[in-house]
Each structure stands twice: as structure tokens, then as C-alpha cells.
Amino acid sequence: MNIKTEPLPRSFYERGTVVVARELLGKYLVRRTPEGHIVAKIVEVEAYKGPKDPASHAFKGLTERNRPMFEEAGFAYVYFIYGNHYCLNVTTDQKRVPGAVLIRAVEIVDGLEIARKNRHVISLIDISNGPGKLAKALNIDKAHNGLDLTKGNELFICSTDGVDSFKVITSKRVGIKAGREIPWRFYIENNKYVSKL
DNA sequence: GAGAAGATCTCCT
DNA sequence: GGAGATCTTCTCA
Numbered sequence: 001m002n003i004k005t006e007p008l009p010r011s012f013y014e015r016g017t018v019v020v021a022r023e024l025l026g027k028y029l030v031r032r033t034p035e036g037h038i039v040a041k042i043v044e045v046e047a048y049k050g051p052k053d054p055a056s057h058a059f060k061g062l063t064e065r066n067r068p069m070f071e072e073a074g075f076a077y078v079y080f081i082y083g084n085h086y087c088l089n090v091t092t093d094q095k096r097v098p099g100a101v102l103i104r105a106v107e108i109v110d111g112l113e114i115a116r117k118n119r120h121v122i123s124l125i126d127i128s129n130g131p132g133k134l135a136k137a138l139n140i141d142k143a144h145n146g147l148d149l150t151k152g153n154e155l156f157i158c159s160t161d162g163v164d165s166f167k168v169i170t171s172k173r174v175g176i177k178a179g180r181e182i183p184w185r186f187y188i189e190n191n192k193y194v195s196k197l
Numbered sequence: 198g199a200g201a202a203g204a205t206c207t208c209c210t
Numbered sequence: 211g212g213a214g215a216t217c218t219t220c221t222c223a
Contacts, residue, residue: 055204063219080218081204081218083203083216084207087204130205173204174204175203
């Protein structure tokens, strides 16, 4: 199986948020840094929408913070939370229709030494099995907020040539207080990098 | 301008 | 299994 170097096109992201979230599983997140590149397979995601989703940042309408969710699809939406952590999202759906997919966990397949250095942990799994962890491992912060993921620059997402078969598990979202009952969390079955079962 | 809450992680028991 | 860390953003006065 070979990883393509072409970023996914804008049209991939300009669909319903839940569909995009599901299809992002098994895709590869590529991060280019001065020290080298890191490639990470996406193994866990959550979908967040707009006015009908009480857990979403866009629930109460447009603010300066959630603006990327209302803009065009295929951009990074990075926000800072709990005084410690960044979370990486990908914007989806049509312009003015808020939507984003939170990338919750990845499996690093290349550039492991760089990621490990960013994280200061020994355990392989602990490097990237959570949204705050993977952002730190890939050295992603608010400087990447609003970055276009279809340009193939320092951060983008691409697919693979071969067929990577896996089973997708659907479950309820994690770490939120409102909208818990909506089953918009998706992950790859039996992947040990998934944050919680 | 102040206060509260938050899509989490880590350490401690 | 539980609580503290720690700061940005939003809301209200």
C-alpha cells in the first residue's frame, strides 16, 4: 500500500460532516516540519455540526473563535482548551454551513522519532491516542488555525492507493456535556491507538 | 473588566 | 478512579 502525496481535494470535504468524518478514517495526515515529515493514519474522529448540535462550538452561532467552521471546507480549525491542549479539526460542508471533524487519535506510521521528541513520553501508544496528544506530537498549535489542507503545504491529508480494509465502529462522543446521545464518534475496530473503547 | 466554563492530560491514591 | 493544572474565549455588567 502506497500513500499518495496528493492532498484530498476540496470536494471531499464539501459534503455532510458525518459522511466526511467516517471517510477520514484510514486516511493519512501528513505534517512537514524542518526536522522532517510525520505521517499519521487517522483512527478516531468525531463530527460536530452547527445549530442542531449542542456540543458544537458553532451551536450558539458565529464567533471569532469558531469562524473557520463557517468558512469553506478543507481548512484546519485548531483551538486551545483547558489551558494546556490544542485540538485539530477539519472544516466540512458548504460555506456558511458550520461543520467540523475533530481528529481524536492517530497511528504514527512515519517520523516517529520526531513525534516522540515532541511528546516526551516513552510509551508508543501514549504519543497520539488523544486529541491533545496528537496535536502536540505533530507540533500543531494555533498558528495552524485556518490553514488550507488542500494545498499540500506543511499540513494536509491524503489517501492511499491500496484498499485498507477495516471495520468502522460508531459510538457516542466523548468528553462533552451536551449532546452526548448523538452517535457521531467513529473509530477503527481493534486499533490500539483509539483513545477510549 | 471580571468571572466561569471548557471537544483534555497527567499524576496521585 | 478522581481532581488539579492552566489559559483562552465568551458572556454579562
